[in-house]
Amino acid sequence: xxxxxxxxxxxxxxxxxxxxxxxxxxxxxxxxxxxxxxxxxxxxxxxxxxxxxxxxxxxxxxxxxxxxxxxxxxxxxxxxxxxxxxxxxxxxxxxxxxxxxxxxxxxxxxxxxxxxxxxxxxxxxxxxxxxxxxxxxxxxxxxxxxxxxxxxxxxxxxxxxxxxxxxxxxxxxxxxxxxxxxxxxxxxxxxxxxxxxxxxxxxxxxxxxxxxxxxxxxxxxxxxxxxxxxxxxxxxxxxxxxxxxxxxxxxxxxxxxxxxxxxxxxxxxxxxxxxxxxxxxxxxxxxxxxxxxxxxxxxxxxxxxxxxxxxxxxxxxxxxxxxxxxxxxxxxxxxxxxxxxxxxxxxxxxxxxxxxxxxxxxxxxxxxxxxxxxxxxxxxxxxxxxxxxxxxxxxxxxxxxxxxxxxxxxxxxxxxxxxxxxxxxxxxxxxxxxxxxxxxxxxxxxxxxxxxxxxxxxxxxxxxxxxxxxxxxxxxxxxxxxxxxxxxxxxxxxxxxxxxxxxxxxxxxxxxxxxxxxxxxxxxxxxxxxxxxxxxxxxxxxxxxxxxxxxxxxxxxxxxxxxxxxxxxxxxxxxxxxxxxxxxxxxxxxxxxxxxxxxxxxxxxxxxxxxxxxxxxxx
Numbered sequence: 001x002x003x004x005x006x007x008x009x010x011x012x013x014x015x016x017x018x019x020x021x022x023x024x025x026x027x028x029x030x031x032x033x034x035x036x037x038x039x040x041x042x043x044x045x046x047x048x049x050x051x052x053x054x055x056x057x058x059x060x061x062x063x064x065x066x067x068x069x070x071x072x073x074x075x076x077x078x079x080x081x082x083x084x085x086x087x088x089x090x091x092x093x094x095x096x097x098x099x100x101x102x103x104x105x106x107x108x109x110x111x112x113x114x115x116x117x118x119x120x121x122x123x124x125x126x127x128x129x130x131x132x133x134x135x136x137x138x139x140x141x142x143x144x145x146x147x148x149x150x151x152x153x154x155x156x157x158x159x160x161x162x163x164x165x166x167x168x169x170x171x172x173x174x175x176x177x178x179x180x181x182x183x184x185x186x187x188x189x190x191x192x193x194x195x196x197x198x199x200x201x202x203x204x205x206x207x208x209x210x211x212x213x214x215x216x217x218x219x220x221x222x223x224x225x226x227x228x229x230x231x232x233x234x235x236x237x238x239x240x241x242x243x244x245x246x247x248x249x250x251x252x253x254x255x256x257x258x259x260x261x262x263x264x265x266x267x268x269x270x271x272x273x274x275x276x277x278x279x280x281x282x283x284x285x286x287x288x289x290x291x292x293x294x295x296x297x298x299x300x301x302x303x304x305x306x307x308x309x310x311x312x313x314x315x316x317x318x319x320x321x322x323x324x325x326x327x328x329x330x331x332x333x334x335x336x337x338x339x340x341x342x343x344x345x346x347x348x349x350x351x352x353x354x355x356x357x358x359x360x361x362x363x364x365x366x367x368x369x370x371x372x373x374x375x376x377x378x379x380x381x382x383x384x385x386x387x388x389x390x391x392x393x394x395x396x397x398x399x400x401x402x403x404x405x406x407x408x409x410x411x412x413x414x415x416x417x418x419x420x421x422x423x424x425x426x427x428x429x430x431x432x433x434x435x436x437x438x439x440x441x442x443x444x445x446x447x448x449x450x451x452x453x454x455x456x457x458x459x460x461x462x463x464x465x466x467x468x469x470x471x472x473x474x475x476x477x478x479x480x481x482x483x484x485x486x487x488x489x490x491x492x493x494x495x496x497x498x499x500x501x502x503x504x505x506x507x508x509x510x511x512x513x514x515x516x517x518x519x520x521x522x523x524x525x526x527x528x529x530x531x532x533x534x535x536x537x538x539x540x541x542x543x544x545x546x547x548x549x550x551x552x553x554x555x556x557x558x559x560x561x562x563x564x565x566x567x568x569x570x571x572x573x574x575x576x577x578x579x580x581x582x583x584x585x586x587x588x589x590x591x592x593x594x595x596x597x598x599x600x601x602x603x604x605x606x607x608x609x610x611x612x613x614x615x616x617x618x619x
Contacts, residue, residue: 099138265295285311512538
């Protein structure tokens with residue numbers, strides 16, 4: 001009775017006179033009161049109100065429906081039939097009444113009478129599709145799926161458009177796991193209405209992952225592809241193959257379609273883009289290369305050459321990342337697959353030289369610079385390209401990213417003054433991307449930190465961590481916590497800052513020595529713990545997992561300072577998972593992280609790392 005004060009209800013029901021007055025002035029409140037009674041399980045009181053409401057407004061369908069539902073809840077089936085039959089006699093063309101009467105019979109167990117009543121309703125306006133759909137919905141509500149299919153098929157046969165109810169039929173077939181029948185209806189629809197292809201694709205997405213669904217659907221679509229001369233069936237088949245991860249068959253289907261219909265390579269480019277978006281880089285590069293070799297006059301020829309290089313790079317990056325230690329908090333910077341990456345640079349060079357006025361020239365230059373800096377580790381060549389980019393596109397993301405990259409290269413070369421100027425210039429971008437700007441401010445703050453200007457560093461760190469969703473927010477918050485907690489001990493903080501700089505410059509052994517010295521000093525309690533976590537990172541980067549695990553256990557279980565309890569627990573889990581491959585301990589550690597630190601910045605990372613571990617434990 002949450003919608004009605006008790007006193008109001010008591011007053012409302014005080015007498016027939018008051019009830020009559022209430023009905024005349026505000027029947028909606030009375031209608032809600034009946035619902036309140038039903039919610040409380042007082043169906044008889046609710047029935048009384050519904051009957052009085054219907055007596056005052058006999059044509060109100062909502063009152064009729066509510067009363068019928070009430071009677072059905074009380075299993076007063078005969079009274080339901082009397083109510084509905086009386087209304088049907090007054091409005092014999094109201095198909096919904098036949099649906100409701102049939103439902104009552106069906107629930108009573110008199111299925112034959114239910115079917116005959118539903119069919120009588122359809123017969124009232126047999127030339128209209130409305131009756132078939134309305135009555136089939138009543139059959140579906142009562143899980144009489146075979147009858148619903150029968151009615152919809154009758155409708156399809158009698159109406160001019162023999163696919164009028166194909167979508168309705170396919171929905172029933174999907175619900176009853178009859179995927180071949182569903183696919184057949186979808187294909188029948190496309191054969192008559194090819195413009196419905198996208199609607200069919202959207203419906204298929206909902207069930208293709210179910211057992212045997214894709215195989216059964218492919219079988220039917222292939223039959224239609226062979227028997228009908230329509231490009232849509234090739235597109236549909238390619239989509240299904242891609243959905244289930246069979247990109248080889250998808251590509252063969254796209255090529256066949258292109259040769260038979262468009263002959264311009266456009267569908268091949270679209271397939272390549274889709275494969276690229278889904279990180280199927282080898283398949284994407286195959287498609288773009290095919291288009292380059294076979295369709296030199298295609299409108300997508302130039303973009304295919306660019307995408308071909310990007311796909312090769314992405315595939316090579318995947319290959320390199322699989323061999324790398326990207327799981328480590330700090331990673332050694334070493335050249336990888338140098339000759340293969342040089343071939344990529346050559347491909348990008350050929351593109352930029354062949355199409356110097358193309359708008360994508362800037363992206364290709366940036367990709368070349370990134371390869372030199374991150375993969376080949378040739379800072380000189382990378383810097384020269386970044387310099388060019390920062391000059392020709394100063395106010396774009398590429399210009400800003402190039403300035404940041406030049407700043408990082410300067411740091412690697414231990415030239416902090418030049419680095420600061422590069423980041424300062426990037427910070428002055430008039431239209432900065434928030435994530436890029438966050439990185440810019442973080443490095444400005446770090447340089448101030450390394451130089452011992454702790455107050456300036458704190459100010460910049462606060463600006464960098466304003467956007468908590470930015471990639472560098474965690475690092476900014478952590479460094480800000482360090483400076484705030486230890487800035488009074490400026491001498492040791494300067495030593496820590498120098499060790500931090502060494503770690504970024506890929507001098508991990510030297511950094512480890514300095515961090516260990518600080519971590520062994522019991523007189524610098526807070527800074528001591530910061531140094532310990534950094535020392536653990538240096539141990540990990542140098543593959544000394546046994547010492548790292550010992551130190552991380554100490555930090556994660558320490559009751560003296562909880563500052564690094566979540567991070568050290570996360571790092572400990574990483575060591576177990578990737579370092580010594582003890583998946584059982586890794587799972588327990590990540591579970592501990594999720595349980596003890598639900599608000600941690602590492603919560604989502606820990607949850608991702610936990611995925612799949614149970615299957616590895618059982619293997």
